[in-house]
Amino acid sequence: MGVVVPLDDRQKSEPSVEPLVALVAADMERVNRLILSKAGSDVAMIPEVANHLISSGGKRLRPMLTLAAAQMCGYEGEGHIRLATAVEFMHTATLLHDDVVDESDMRRGKLAARKLWGNQASVLVGDFLLGQAFRMMVEVGSMQALGVLSDAAAIIAEGEVMQLAAAKNMATTEDEYLAVIRAKTAALFSAAAEVGPIVAGRPREDEAAFRSYGGNLGIAFQLIDDALDYGGSSAKLGKNVGDDFREGKITLPVVLAYRRGSDEERAFWTRCLQGGEIHDGDLARAIELLKKHEALEDTVERARHYGKMAKDALAPMKDSAHKRALIEVVDFCVARAH
């Protein structure tokens, strides 16, 4: 059964992000202008570093959630533009700091900012963007939205530290891993969606619906990312296949393969990820083990589960183009894995 999207009347075979993009296009243009303006500074290095990452064009999924949620809730003010920009800045700051922490060389198919300007600039420009994000939130003047987004900022950092600690522990359980990605990824998706009904002054149950939608979409999104890291192509991903493997990150596919593996297989994972001792052919072996234990398929299956929760969270809301677009995005995120 295809979802019929008003702006595109041919029957869709594949779920797409396009209906959402179309609905928020006008607002997104204002967000893009605000991004450029607020990443500006007399200190030349700041716009250079910020624009390198910003112009490399992520999907801007998080600010789109804020814009779509606010529109869907009938918001007619201006605050959602600033909030969406703040959300994207929080995300960009996290990416800059992540690259330093992970010692990544690539980000979105370009050299990571830290390779071009150094770790120092990445740390500090990240701090600057975070500061600008809070300034914009304050300008909007909603104490409740500020609370939701500042909670998210603290939770994201906590999740990153959690991941740092878990990175070298093969005994990480699926639950422990979920706790990490709830914090480091889902918290911002959740906050991005929730501030929509908040600025629109909608009742508490609508806030809860969008919070749950965003959070579960975030988990699904991250799990698919984890699967793609072992299965996508470098060009498609904008990062190298096997990055997580080389960085010793314990993601769900690995958690599953490790727990389902033989003693000899577990020794292999421990040597590579915990010990950091990786030889030629080890990535291929890892992918082979993931396939053998159906770890990638099951990771996608888990993602589908959270995707369903996201869709059910919005189920009570009355039908609209926005609702259909937000639901299609869930399917789009999960379908990326194929």
Next chain:
Amino acid sequence: MGVVVPLDDRQKSEPSVEPLVALVAADMERVNRLILSKAGSDVAMIPEVANHLISSGGKRLRPMLTLAAAQMCGYEGEGHIRLATAVEFMHTATLLHDDVVDESDMRRGKLAARKLWGNQASVLVGDFLLGQAFRMMVEVGSMQALGVLSDAAAIIAEGEVMQLAAAKNMATTEDEYLAVIRAKTAALFSAAAEVGPIVAGRPREDEAAFRSYGGNLGIAFQLIDDALDYGGSSAKLGKNVGDDFREGKITLPVVLAYRRGSDEERAFWTRCLQGGEIHDGDLARAIELLKKHEALEDTVERARHYGKMAKDALAPMKDSAHKRALIEVVDFCVARAH
């Protein structure tokens, strides 16, 4: 003429921070408890890293400013405790990120956190503390205080990037250097003092007085720090003499000595600081040149100028133990250089 401080009736020969410490002692105890509680996390690494730095006991001058300003303005609520804690967390986060950026080995006489837990943890725990700081500010519920502190957060980061760019430029002028320390140091002092009258609901001219007091005190404080880096002893400072020199930081003493020096001397500074080529005896030569051109004395003299501005900013306020203590702190900061 000695300043007579009510809590200590002997005639003072040297200005002291003690009167201020005594006035805010009860509130500071509550701040210390809140610091420990808000630096807590189930993720064990967070309190470990945070407490390493927090327990190494800086002077907590910034939160004391917030507490004293709020008390002096007759504030009777609870918000100043959270705001003071947020200010200290913003400062601690900056220190954690600075150590990574500066590649420092020591901080307050202990190994820097990054040497014990790695750059990664320092970046992320800094982010966590910043997130917690914003959470606490939001809890206080003053949009105006939030605005002042989030402005400071963005300005601090901008100042750090400015310094990063200026670090390798011997042609930095005194004005350019002042712009750096106004942003990276004075902005937080200024905000810390200003939120006192803000939570107390005092008129705009009182906010401006405390903002000016804090900002000028911050500049004086930083200039004295710069002088001490070439003149103090390692034990007294809790950091190594010559750290700034080894890190190629262009501070005011260097700006003055460079501009007053001969071509040969300028070549020396350029080789050491811009070129990063430092040999045995170079630090001693640097200190000799600073003395020759009276660069340290004049840096202290400049600090005294900003100290006077800080004191005059508070001059219109009516006399009180708090006012006297805040004024004595200015003299104390400047006197540290001797």
